[in-house]
Amino acid sequence: MTVQWNDLIVRDARALTASEIRDLLKVADRPEIISFAGGVPDPALFPLDAFRTVYDDLTQDDAAGRRSLQYSISEGLPALRHWIADDLALIGAPRSIENILITNGAQQGLDMLARLLLEPGREIVVEKPSYLGAMQAFSMRRPTYVGVNMDADGPVIAELDAAFAGGARIAYLAPDFQNPTGRSYTLERRLAVLEIARKYGAAILEDAAYSKLSYEGDVLPSLLALDDVGDDQNAGTVIQLGTFSKTLVPALRIGWVCAPRPVIERLVLITQAGNLHVSTINQEVALRAARKLFPGHLDTIRDAYRAKRDTMLAAMDEFMPGTVSYTRPEGGMFIWLTLPENIDSRQLLAQALEDAKVAFVPGQAFFCDHSGRNTARLSFATEKLDRIRDGIERLALLIKRVHNQ
Amino acid sequence: MTVQWNDLIVRDARALTASEIRDLLKVADRPEIISFAGGVPDPALFPLDAFRTVYDDLTQDDAAGRRSLQYSISEGLPALRHWIADDLALIGAPRSIENILITNGAQQGLDMLARLLLEPGREIVVEKPSYLGAMQAFSMRRPTYVGVNMDADGPVIAELDAAFAGGARIAYLAPDFQNPTGRSYTLERRLAVLEIARKYGAAILEDAAYSKLSYEGDVLPSLLALDDVGDDQNAGTVIQLGTFSKTLVPALRIGWVCAPRPVIERLVLITQAGNLHVSTINQEVALRAARKLFPGHLDTIRDAYRAKRDTMLAAMDEFMPGTVSYTRPEGGMFIWLTLPENIDSRQLLAQALEDAKVAFVPGQAFFCDHSGRNTARLSFATEKLDRIRDGIERLALLIKRVHNQ
Incomplete structure (x- = not known):
């Protein structure tokens, strides 16, 4: 048979x-x-020479080289998570490395959050329009989408309120230079979004994939930055997804999730069961490249x-x-x-x-x-x-x- | 709130x-x-010098270097899949590259197959004992485990028959140097396992992670090799999981799934939604390292x-x-x-x-x-x-x- x-x-x-x-x-x-x-970066902008130097330096160092070729912990390399935490602090969102998990690009972060927070029929709020790749990741959990229209300032607050009032407790939002529209939320709308989420105890998944690609000076504070949690690693309304795919290169597949600890702890278990960890050498190379190249x-x-x-x-x-x-x-x-x-x-x-x-x-x-x-x-x-x-x-x-x- | x-x-x-x-x-x-x-390889055996040369050659080549830093297709690099197909043919299991998907290590292959084939309550047959990491991946789908005892020759056939007779249609088996026991199946037992699976139209997930680590000459034919499908890319009883983690280095996270096309096509969609693709540069480096270093x-x-x-x-x-x-x-x-x-x-x-x-x-x-x-x-x-x-x-x-x- x-x-x-x-x-x-x-x-x-x-x-x-x-x-x-x-x-x-x-x-x-x-x-x-x-x-x-x-939606891919211009390969002419990849810092190829810098990468050659980074790979050479790393593989010339016997101990660091061998360590970077071995299995590593599911959370991600502590030094890389420190770099990300420092960078988040610079933009007004201080968090501990215990709040950060390294993922195979932001896309895997979306997939893991879908596995953690979605199940058949559960409602998730998305922008109209929203990032297609996120909806593909979510769809594997067969949720019910609640679409919210956008005006020039961001999502229409009355619609977001209605979505939460109707029972939704998770919203996926991209406040900075959104894929596909390029639109950003105003500061007032960011504050209003957070206020509405807090009114209902709803969680926000903030996609920050494009946040560093700003062409008119500094960006507005992220939802993560506006979500002041003090020193409480367990608290927070916002989970933020980040990536090196748009700023360094996509092929290393290095992204991250910044979230309250109860979320990170579960995501670490999903990582252990799902792919053990993100490529050690890619994490090490991304860290060295970021240190060497940013912000220039x-x-x-x-x-x-x-x-x-x-x-x-x-x-x-x-x-x-x-x-x-x-x-x-x-x-x-x-x-x-x-x-x-x-x-x-x-x-x-x-x-x-x-x-x-x-x-x-x-x-x-x-x-x-x-x-x-x-x-x-x-x-x-x-x-x-x-x-x-x-x-x-x-x-x-x-x-x-x-x-x- | x-x-x-x-x-x-x-x-x-x-x-x-x-x-x-x-x-x-x-x-x-x-x-x-x-x-x-x-269960990790000895880092002293990592071919660090060869990797240095591979990275240097790749990043010296402007076109190949930039291509290896860009996004790539979800199936995995065709040249790497060709290498794997050629290697499978050498061990008696000729397959098309259309039957091969590159994964983030064999662990992600297990996770993706669990997402494809398991749901709450569905039965899956596992060896007693079995690889813990596989059961962790499976457990995210909350299946019902049907354990089959092992004797010196492999799984007890009467128990496997009873498991399939009871309704199970998927078995996860590791015929070569199994983690955790180190045991291998005899040729007779391999043939008997395939025969029983075919009797019920059941699918076998064959874990071949350790198959190349043989210390007494050639290994016996894999279940994949014994599952003669001729030229039919859609047919087959066996899905095999492979990896470079034990033969090259774990940190590149390069594994693969070899399966009938209806399975690969669905796994490609899961990859697109789940993590887009495996690190391009890691695939390219694994390919170059394998070409350079194997079989020596x-x-x-x-x-x-x-x-x-x-x-x-x-x-x-x-x-x-x-x-x-x-x-x-x-x-x-x-x-x-x-x-x-x-x-x-x-x-x-x-x-x-x-x-x-x-x-x-x-x-x-x-x-x-x-x-x-x-x-x-x-x-x-x-x-x-x-x-x-x-x-x-x-x-x-x-x-x-x-x-x-």
Whole structure:
């Protein structure tokens, strides 16, 4: 008797479907396509020479080299957690290393929090639109999504209040340069969000993946920073997810979760059972690279991404018809387009790839309720300046043509 | 209102408890303790110089270096999967790279298979004793364990038959140099296991983590090799888990799952949602190191571990009382002790740490039914030869003393 694999696969695992973005990227990789689709950093900005030195120094040191090739503790290297704690303190969120767990990128942090806090039917509040990868991680636990609309200042507080009043006790929010919209919350809205969460004893998962990519000076205080817990390592309303993927390189897969200790202690057990620990050498290399390169390297990449954003916005201002509106992000990698109501961005993408040789991500996938048919996410992170301008011009021409049909 | 974190944690996440081995290791790390507890490779055998060269070559190559620092596909690097497929073909198990997924160590493979195939109450067959880490990964899905006893040749076939007859359709088995016992199945027993699984259409998860650590020549064919699927990438009874952790270094966290395509396709979705992909640079470095070092390096570590095993067995033969029996493994890292019935190995451990300054792992944790109170796992992998002999002498003296009390 042969194994009927599809019969053996459990219901939780069936909840996942293939990502639109990922399938799309296969086509968008072709050199003739100007791609605003991927949310990946510009590899030209990777500090390759610095990494060569870091790897060489580490492997020249017999004791440190061998230690970095061995198994290590599930919590993550204490020295790296100290660096992260020091960095959090600098931005006004002092926490102990006992509040920090190293994860395989922020994505694994999201997955582990979903395993810890979600179960079939439990409600989770998400922004409309929200980060697709987070919803994919959450969906393996088959929760019920409660979508909250966004205005220019952040999530609509009355809707957040209604969501918590309806029973939800967990919200996933991205206050800084959000993927996919590039939007940030105002300080007033951050305070209001925290106040509402505290009113109901609800927990906030704060995605800070893009927080350091700020192009207009300092960022506003994070929700974690505003969540003053004093010296109590067990308390707090906010769990923050961070990563080196956007500031150093993605391939090390080094992210972290900063959370009250009861959460960290459970996540450590999940790590032990799930993957033992994050690559020791990658943690050591990320630490040495961060010590060596920050903050100077951050200025370098901010300058480069700011120029790309400015080029994309200038091209939009020049070429896009008045029927198209778009965000003007102060950081991150993304600009969010709202097209005329009669344009379906999935159909537009097919034509854009075929005729205009431009790629972007249709916005619908970022909405928990599958609304947003006339929206699109554009990344300015990867293409060179001249191709950004060319691509926007081509896309604008296509939109004008489609809109007038 | 403060967040009541413990109330928010879901039932699946509560199923985990702290690992006895891990808590133990904190004490066993002290230099005065001769430790047979950890199942970790000897860092003196890590090919540090080769790794330095590999990292340097990779980061000197601008294109390859930048590519290895970028995001990559969830399936894993095709070149690495080709290397693994070629290696599997060499041991008689030809498979396509479409049947291979790269994971964060074999541990993540176990966790992902648990997420794919287990749900609360579903039965899974495990050996008595079995690998503790596997049962930890499985336990997050709250399955029902069906334990099968082992004799000198492998699992007792009548018990395996009864387990499948009772409704179980998944078995987790480790035919080569098992953790914790060091035992291997005979060829006849391997064939019988496959036959029984096929009789019921049951799936086998084969743990091959230690298969390459053979000290008496070639290993027997794996269950994967015996599971002839011809050219059908969708078929098969066996899913095999492999890793570089025991042959190269653990810290890269590079393992793999070899499975029929319907399984791999679902695991790729779990990877996308769970951690995007395994560290690109670690995959590239593992591939280059394997190409450069194998099979020569395997001979080096086999010679070193064989000498350690021989030293431990010779010391056991010399010092252990006749009331203690132990396995004589032909590979791997572990020897399994069965103590006199009146000795509880947990109590023995407390005395061993205090009086004899020797560490080992009590066997009970490896039994799904918490039997095996008088058993213990000893690793010969990490300590030097003279300390192995000293440690066994001290432990034997303690056992004699305790037994006569």
